[in-house]
Amino acid sequence: MALTLNRRQLLQGSGVAVAAAAMSPLMQSAAFAAPPPGITAYGGSVCYGLGLGNPNQTPPDGTWFAQTALKHGLNPGTLEEEPNATAINGAIPGTVLRSCIDEQAKHPERATWGHFFWGGHADVNKGLGPQVVQNIGILVAKYPSDPFLILGITNGESGAIGTPYYTEALGPGGINEQLAAKYRAKFFNVQTFLTDLTSTGAMAAANLPITAADEQCVAEGRVPVSLRAEQADVHLNLSGQTAVAQQTYKRSRRWFRV
Numbered sequence: 039m040a041l042t043l044n045r046r047q048l049l050q051g052s053g054v055a056v057a058a059a060a061m062s063p064l065m066q067s068a069a070f071a072a073p074p075p076g077i078t079a080y081g082g083s084v085c086y087g088l089g090l091g092n093p094n095q096t097p098p099d100g101t102w103f104a105q106t107a108l109k110h111g112l113n114p115g116t117l118e119e120e121p122n123a124t125a126i127n128g129a130i131p132g133t134v135l136r137s138c139i140d141e142q143a144k145h146p147e148r149a150t151w152g153h154f155f156w157g158g159h160a161d162v163n164k165g166l167g168p169q170v171v172q173n174i175g176i177l178v179a180k181y182p183s184d185p186f187l188i189l190g191i192t193n194g195e196s197g198a199i200g201t202p203y204y205t206e207a208l209g210p211g212g213i214n215e216q217l218a219a220k221y222r223a224k225f226f227n228v229q230t231f232l233t234d235l236t237s238t239g240a241m242a243a244a245n246l247p248i249t250a251a252d253e254q255c256v257a258e259g260r261v262p263v264s265l266r267a268e269q270a271d272v273h274l275n276l277s278g279q280t281a282v283a284q285q286t287y288k289r290s291r292r293w294f295r296v
Contacts, residue, residue: 073294074152074185076112076124078145079103080138080177081157084192085129089266089273100276103127103154105283110294134161135173142180149181152293154286156189156228158213159272167206170213171220178221185293187286190214190227192261194272199259208259226289228282232261240265240281 079085087101098104099114107114107125115123126148128141135157155177158170170191178186191214197203207213208229218225232240233256235248241262252262265278274282 074150076126076148077103077107077110077152077154077290077293078125078148079127079129079154079156080142081129081135081155081189082133082138082160083129083131084159084272084274085154085156085189086127086131087129087274087279088131089270089275090279100279101127102274102279102282102286103129105280106154106286106290109283109287110290129156132160133157134164134166135170135177136166139173139176139180142177152290153177153181153186154189154290155186158191158207162191162203162207162213167213171216174217175220185290186224187289188217188221188225189282189286190217190225190229192229192232192272193259194261194266194270196271197260204259226285228285229261231285232265232278232281233259235262240278243281243284244277246277 085103087098087103090100091098099108103125104114104127110125112125113120113123114125114127116126117123128138128145130137130141133141138155138157155174158167158174161167161170161173174188178188191207193204193208197208199209205212214227214229218227235241235253235256241248241252241264244265246264248262249264252264255262261272261274261278265274265281267273267275267278
């Protein structure tokens with residue numbers, strides 16, 4: 039089932055499926071003294087939403103980040119193109135987390151914004167996996183007052199069970215498990231969500247039928263092909279972006295409670 043969304047549809051539909059989902063006690067914790075003036079994200083091509091657009095162009099409205107921003111009533115864009123933008127995706131396709139640290143340091147004006155961190159895929163592929171947890175910690179510590187959410191590493195066409203990538207990033211004791219243990223409710227295991235074929239998983243959230251190919255992917259520990267962009271490895275298509283956005287919106291709603 040193809041998905042096509044515009045800003046009006048996203049804003050009108052933001053509370054429907056998400057509002058019905060139950061939230062954990064931690065996610066229902068006390069509100070912040072004041073909502074953040076905006077949201078931003080740092081990471082690589084998956085964080086950028088490369089599955090939907092040219093990396094040399096502003097990410098389109100359909101990315102997980104843009105959808106999350108619109109659900110919050112924020113204005114996604116860039117400061118260069120839209121001076122009043124209140125949602126800026128600072129991800130850089132192909133980059134590693136060390137570069138994200140440098141990029142974040144360039145924008146102290148976003149210190150009080152809500153932060154999403156979604157990286158690590160390129161690090162593992164470039165032999166920098168052992169530095170992922172440490173570098174995520176540096177990103178978080180830059181503005182430790184909160185709010186922030188860390189999104190876990192995912193795989194796709196490659197990185198199945200038994201590969202070095204899976205073992206290091208997704209397997210028992212791997213990077214995702216380390217991040218989950220350290221950050222608890224402030225960590226979102228995207229891989230687990232995307233490979234969940236039950237009514238609580240991404241396929242159901244995107245209202246997609248489960249194909250034999252999807253079942254085969256999950257059996258191999260990989261993200262279903264129905265959620266991935268064509269001719270891409272880990273990048274998500276519009277259905278995958280939309281499913282992730284439902285979760286990132288739900289998990290960041292408390293940021294805006296006053």
